[in-house]
Amino acid sequence: QVQLQESGPGLVKPSETLSLTCTVSGGSISGNYWSWIRQPPGKGLEWIGYMYYGGGTTSNPSLKSRVTISIDTSKNQFSLKVSSVTAADTAVYYCARYDYSYYLFDYWGQGTLVTVSS
């Protein structure tokens, strides 16, 4: 059974960079697409972007060029960086596996709350 676990600071100052890591267990990071999704408190879900283990990435234009997603196959981890954060970036951040055969998010992390505040 594939499991995902997010980790990273729960508090980030405005204008700084948010950094999160997702550790994948119970399966290989290779051969799959890995994604980040966020949910502001009390609001809906927003897709941030995905990365294919081979290196291709696509991100949501709504975050402009502030997003970087990377993969470390040796550690079975993938990471998210969001630069120049504001209070609007406060959200629960989820990592998830995207199954491109059936076009769905099948495995999710439990989510981690990141608050942007000075």
Added chain:
Amino acid sequence: DIQMTQSPSSLSASVGDRVTITCRASQSITTYLTWYQQRPGKAPNLLIYAASSLQSGVPSRFSGSGSGTDFTLTISSLQPEDFATYYCQQSHRTPWTFGQGTKVEVK
């Protein structure tokens, strides 16, 4: 971006009720439509994919239908564990987008 609009935003229902949630896309997404259930404080859980295919392990009281721009999630007989928020999501074109959610509450 493809906009996904769910209706209603919330509904009140009783155990045993038949519940229907609608999702409309701003342009055709053929059947690239997935439904998720989210309980408070938990990650979303996959229910239906490709508009009408039931994910393994999901109770058969859940069903999905539709294609093009109009889709429906139906719960045939609401159970206590079904009180949650439901989201539709399109994978036709990036950026992938979600509906705003439909909260199913106890009547």
